[in-house]
Amino acid sequence: MVRGFGWAAAFPDEVWEHVFSFLAADADRNAVALVCRAWHRIERRSRRRVFVGNCYAVAPAAAVRRFPEVRAAAIKGKPHFADFNLVPTDWGGGAEAWVEAMAEGWPHLEELRLKRMVVSDDCLELIARSFKNFGVLSLVSCDGFSTAGLAAIAANCRSSPVHTSVGLEVAILVSVASEGVNELSLVYLLLSSADIPYLRNLRELDLHENEVEDNCLNWISHFPESFTSLVSLNIACLEGDVNTSVLECLISRCPNLKTLRLNHAMPLEKLVSLLQRAPQLVDVGTSKFSADHHPELFSKLESTFAGFKHLKSLSGIWEAGPTYLPAIYSVCESLTSLNLCYATIQSPELLKFVSRCKNLQRLWVMDLIEDNGLIAVAASCKLLQELRVFPSDPYGVAPPISLTEHGLVAISAGCLMLHSVLYFCRQMTNAALLTIANNRPNLTCFRLCIIEPHTPDYISQEPLDAGFSAIVESCKDLRRLSLSGLLTDRVFKSIGASANRLEMLSVAFAGDSDAGLHYILSGCKNLRKLEIRDCPFGDKALLDNASKLETMRSLWMSSCSVTLGACRQLALKMPRLNVEVIDERRGRPLESWPDDFPVEKLYIYRTVAGPRSDTPPCVWTV
Amino acid sequence: MGDQSNSPSSSIDSSSHPALCSTSSIFQTRRDLLSTDLKLGLGLSTSALHGCSSKEREQLSHWPPIKPLLRSTLEEKVHRSHSKTFFVKVYMEGLPIGRKLDLLSHNGYDSLMRTLRRMFRTTITCPDTSRVPPEKAHVLTYEDEEGDWMMVGDVPWEFFLRTVKRLKITRADKC
Numbered sequence: 001m002v003r004g005f006g007w008a009a010a011f012p013d014e015v016w017e018h019v020f021s022f023l024a025a026d027a028d029r030n031a032v033a034l035v036c037r038a039w040h041r042i043e044r045r046s047r048r049r050v051f052v053g054n055c056y057a058v059a060p061a062a063a064v065r066r067f068p069e070v071r072a073a074a075i076k077g078k079p080h081f082a083d084f085n086l087v088p089t090d091w092g093g094g095a096e097a098w099v100e101a102m103a104e105g106w107p108h109l110e111e112l113r114l115k116r117m118v119v120s121d122d123c124l125e126l127i128a129r130s131f132k133n134f135g136v137l138s139l140v141s142c143d144g145f146s147t148a149g150l151a152a153i154a155a156n157c158r159s160s161p162v163h164t165s166v167g168l169e170v171a172i173l174v175s176v177a178s179e180g181v182n183e184l185s186l187v188y189l190l191l192s193s194a195d196i197p198y199l200r201n202l203r204e205l206d207l208h209e210n211e212v213e214d215n216c217l218n219w220i221s222h223f224p225e226s227f228t229s230l231v232s233l234n235i236a237c238l239e240g241d242v243n244t245s246v247l248e249c250l251i252s253r254c255p256n257l258k259t260l261r262l263n264h265a266m267p268l269e270k271l272v273s274l275l276q277r278a279p280q281l282v283d284v285g286t287s288k289f290s291a292d293h294h295p296e297l298f299s300k301l302e303s304t305f306a307g308f309k310h311l312k313s314l315s316g317i318w319e320a321g322p323t324y325l326p327a328i329y330s331v332c333e334s335l336t337s338l339n340l341c342y343a344t345i346q347s348p349e350l351l352k353f354v355s356r357c358k359n360l361q362r363l364w365v366m367d368l369i370e371d372n373g374l375i376a377v378a379a380s381c382k383l384l385q386e387l388r389v390f391p392s393d394p395y396g397v398a399p400p401i402s403l404t405e406h407g408l409v410a411i412s413a414g415c416l417m418l419h420s421v422l423y424f425c426r427q428m429t430n431a432a433l434l435t436i437a438n439n440r441p442n443l444t445c446f447r448l449c450i451i452e453p454h455t456p457d458y459i460s461q462e463p464l465d466a467g468f469s470a471i472v473e474s475c476k477d478l479r480r481l482s483l484s485g486l487l488t489d490r491v492f493k494s495i496g497a498s499a500n501r502l503e504m505l506s507v508a509f510a511g512d513s514d515a516g517l518h519y520i521l522s523g524c525k526n527l528r529k530l531e532i533r534d535c536p537f538g539d540k541a542l543l544d545n546a547s548k549l550e551t552m553r554s555l556w557m558s559s560c561s562v563t564l565g566a567c568r569q570l571a572l573k574m575p576r577l578n579v580e581v582i583d584e585r586r587g588r589p590l591e592s593w594p595d596d597f598p599v600e601k602l603y604i605y606r607t608v609a610g611p612r613s614d615t616p617p618c619v620w621t622v
Numbered sequence: 623m624g625d626q627s628n629s630p631s632s633s634i635d636s637s638s639h640p641a642l643c644s645t646s647s648i649f650q651t652r653r654d655l656l657s658t659d660l661k662l663g664l665g666l667s668t669s670a671l672h673g674c675s676s677k678e679r680e681q682l683s684h685w686p687p688i689k690p691l692l693r694s695t696l697e698e699k700v701h702r703s704h705s706k707t708f709f710v711k712v713y714m715e716g717l718p719i720g721r722k723l724d725l726l727s728h729n730g731y732d733s734l735m736r737t738l739r740r741m742f743r744t745t746i747t748c749p750d751t752s753r754v755p756p757e758k759a760h761v762l763t764y765e766d767e768e769g770d771w772m773m774v775g776d777v778p779w780e781f782f783l784r785t786v787k788r789l790k791i792t793r794a795d796k797c
Binding site: 083084085086141209211237318319341342344390391392393394424449451453508 | 684685686687691692693695696699
């Protein structure tokens with residue numbers, strides 16, 4: 001009988017568990033756990049999903065102990081700037097500790113999602129043999145593994161039923177077992193002695209933007225013939241060739257396959273014959289989309305795509321030329337998500353394709369679409385929610401293209417449901433930003449990257465403070481913001497004061513002084529992640545706002561003006577922060593450096609696990 | 623890179639500027655990437671370029687923030703672009719009508735010599751063959767940025783591409 005508040009004991013645990021099952025958000029479940037001991041106990045035993053935003057914030061064993069019945073785990077490792085090579089490759093984020101703890105404590109784990117972690121082949125093998133009912137493996141921006149590790153995963157995907165006579169034996173024994181004997185352990189004993197393979201139903205293998213070493217060419221052939229449960233396969237990041245005929249067999253025997261994203265190595269003819277086997281696909285990532293013109297191939301491609309009655313998402317389209325794109329016009333109308341950021345085709349063809357996609361909600365495209373293209377998109381894609389425009393020429397070697405602030409303004413005016421923007425361009429004005437802010441107060445994510453650092457408003461030559469201030473003041477639900485261009489401390493004052501829902505802020509080449517950083521850290525109530533590079537922010541703002549850092553997940557500062565002395569002070573003051581100084585020049589150990597030593601890179605994060613034990617030579621926890 | 627001149631004195635200047643690359647690093651850079659930069663550099667105004675090759679600038683500041691997969695896709699695209707050409711006039715001494723030749727369709731001096739021998743039906747010797755040229759043979763010379771006429775073959779191919787303005791096949795005994 002549960003002791004506690006009377007009302008908590010009014011219902012049995014199962015009822016509370018059922019009530020809690022309607023709470024999806026972790027924040028809500030965390031709140032529930034603080035109410036009373038009974039609820040804490042019930043909640044922790046019933047939590048099925050765990051998200052660990054920083055793998056070093058908690059010890060794996062502690063997480064596994066606290067929530068023993070987890071079925072789905074998502075863990076993130078390296079800081080975001082690792083995507084742009086700012087974090088040393090040996091910094092950390094190894095997955096072994098977590099996978100070992102999970103293998104031991106969560107044998108019923110069904111879903112594992114790792115992002116920016118170092119995953120070894122041994123880890124993959126451990127995953128392959130530890131979880132009886134494993135269904136989903138997602139590795140995003142990870143590295144450290146090879147196709148040999150994938151072969152191990154594939155080989156363990158067995159979907160076979162339990163032999164019936166053995167099952168009967170088990171049932172009899174369980175029913176005669178006395179109360180003192182653990183029934184479950186008896187069952188497992190029988191199963192293992194009968195040597196029945198674990199039941200495995202891998203549904204999803206998602207490899208997104210990983211660096212994978214190719215040492216096992218035929219890893220796909222390791223999927224057993226009996227394996228038919230695949231729903232989603234994403235191998236877009238693999239560089240090597242994949243055996244097409246093996247893949248064709250796999251696809252043919254998996255009737256539930258909905259997502260198939262291939263890698264660019266596959267020639268177009270092979271892609272077509274592959275896709276013909278799966279007309280039920282909802283999400284397709286093609287391989288190389290260019291070849292010499294063959295009328296036969298064109299019509300085959302056309303009929304294959306015409307066969308896709310349920311296609312909603314299209315990506316890949318590597319190196320697309322104007323030759324074959326018209327073959328797939330038939331799917332445009334049904335597409336809700338289109339990723340053309342690897343399609344380096346010019347504006348007229350791009351425009352013809354995109355403007356047919358009237359139901360598009362998400363569009364990722366190269367700046368080759370130009371302002372005219374975006375104006376056309378604004379007129380035809382009225383349901384657009386997310387736009388990302390990537391630079392086709394980031395280092396400014398080719399002649400400039402006509403993609404300016406006008407394109408983004410047109411989109412903000414025409415697409416009423418737009419809430420997420422990532423835009424690379426070379427010029428901007430405060431007036432344009434103001435217009436965008438007024439047009440789209442519903443923006444939740446605004447990331448603007450003006451390619452040349454310190455670029456002012458090209459008409460007034462003013463800093464872009466006014467423009468970005470307008471964005472944060474108008475867009476009350478803004479959760480993510482990236483700044484660029486010429487910016488003074490004034491913009492940070494506005495952000496600190498107005499960006500109340502902001503959770504992630506990225507700053508580069510901006511600000512005049514410590515005041516800028518101080519405005520951010522003393523404002524922005526909901527700030528979780530702050531990443532800064534090449535700004536004149538220093539010690540004072542950090543130390544004055546030390547306690548703020550414990551309310552955030554992490555802070556990254558590189559090429560700023562922070563000294564080692566301030567890091568030492570901060571570390572002393574805040575024992576529940578790990579203050580990591582990263583210096584790749586190495587040399588003498590940290591202890592011998594003076595206080596005024598300039599810190600090259602700094603990563604601060606809150607943790608209940610104390611300093612980590614796996615720091616490489618270039619990282620010191622102060 | 624297009625706005626850096628090639629004379630030795632400028633390499634001293636450029637190496638003292640932290641943002642620009644020294645000439646020695648030009649040779650250390652991957653050959654194909656360098657020649658690509660040059661191909662592109664020849665096709666546009668110098669104002670659009672900054673001090674360094676794309677690869678080195680990227681390593682300097684890892685800016686702009688694009689992910690490695692996109693970055694490598696763009697680099698590949700740049701390598702693959704065959705649409706860049708660099709036509710120069712070629713005259714042979716004694717012939718009033720000249721020809722035009724796309725230097726970028728060749729990957730080195732050997733290839734260039736073979737094409738020119740075919741175009742003009744004459745023997746063209748290179749400075750690195752130590753045979754004394756017979757009277758009927760010709761040598762290949764080029765006019766550089768500064769207007770001087772120089773013997774083809776002394777400098778690395780990529781360097782040559784950057785400075786050559788026109789070619790002239792002259793009689794060997796004039797050199």
